[in-house]
Amino acid sequence: MTTAAVFGVVGVVLGAVMTGLFTLYGPLALERRRTRNALTRAHLDDIKRLRIASIVWIDYLEGVILDLEEGRSVDRAEFRSVIASNLERLAKHKFSRVSFDRTSLLDHLRAASRSVERDLAQLQGTQAVRVSEETYMALQRAFDARARLTPMLTGQTDSLLRRLQGQR
Known part of the structure; x- marks a missing residue:
């Protein structure tokens, strides 16, 4: 296997891992923001x-x-x-x-x-x-x-x- 192929496989694996993390983290961050905003609105009330x-x-x-x-x-x-x-x-x-x-x-x-x-x-x-x-x-x-x-x-x-x- 050549160096280019190894870098290609590593790049694909890292890309997949990062995509998976962002897929999980994005909705969690959005839910955290929604919860914080709901608490803030309750505090304002x-x-x-x-x-x-x-x-x-x-x-x-x-x-x-x-x-x-x-x-x-x-x-x-x-x-x-x-x-x-x-x-x-x-x-x-x-x-x-x-x-x-x-x-x-x-x-x-x-x-x-x-x-x-x-x-x-x-x-x-x-x-x-x-x-x-x-x-x-x-x-x-x-x-x-x-x-x-x-x-x-x-x-x-x-x-x-x-x-x-x-x-x-």
Whole structure:
């Protein structure tokens, strides 16, 4: 057998091996990318739900405070139910892929809710309630925590979108 024939056989064998590897590796890489993209989209959905949940909770507390100031009736049982629902919705994110613990948002929202509930206990009939300074301060701390959360979530979102676009 000549040298050219040996190189030809070696070339064919190496070509076959490489083709086989690429045939196996290509679909595996594609599946890995699909899985990563699905996880990234789920993470983006978590961020969206966290943003919405925190805004809904703060808006609800603002609405209840306004009702108290204007003497409108506020059902305490409904208040507790809505707060429990908001807490459950937001607490899910405490253990998700979205990191927001550094803002203490959940703690501040719970404190503001407790303070509003104390003021709500004063409500009698249609008489306006003097909302305590403590309640305003607790709500402000929740606003501040929410404000600290926004750039964190924006950074996470940008990073995830770059990942989806194939950048690192």
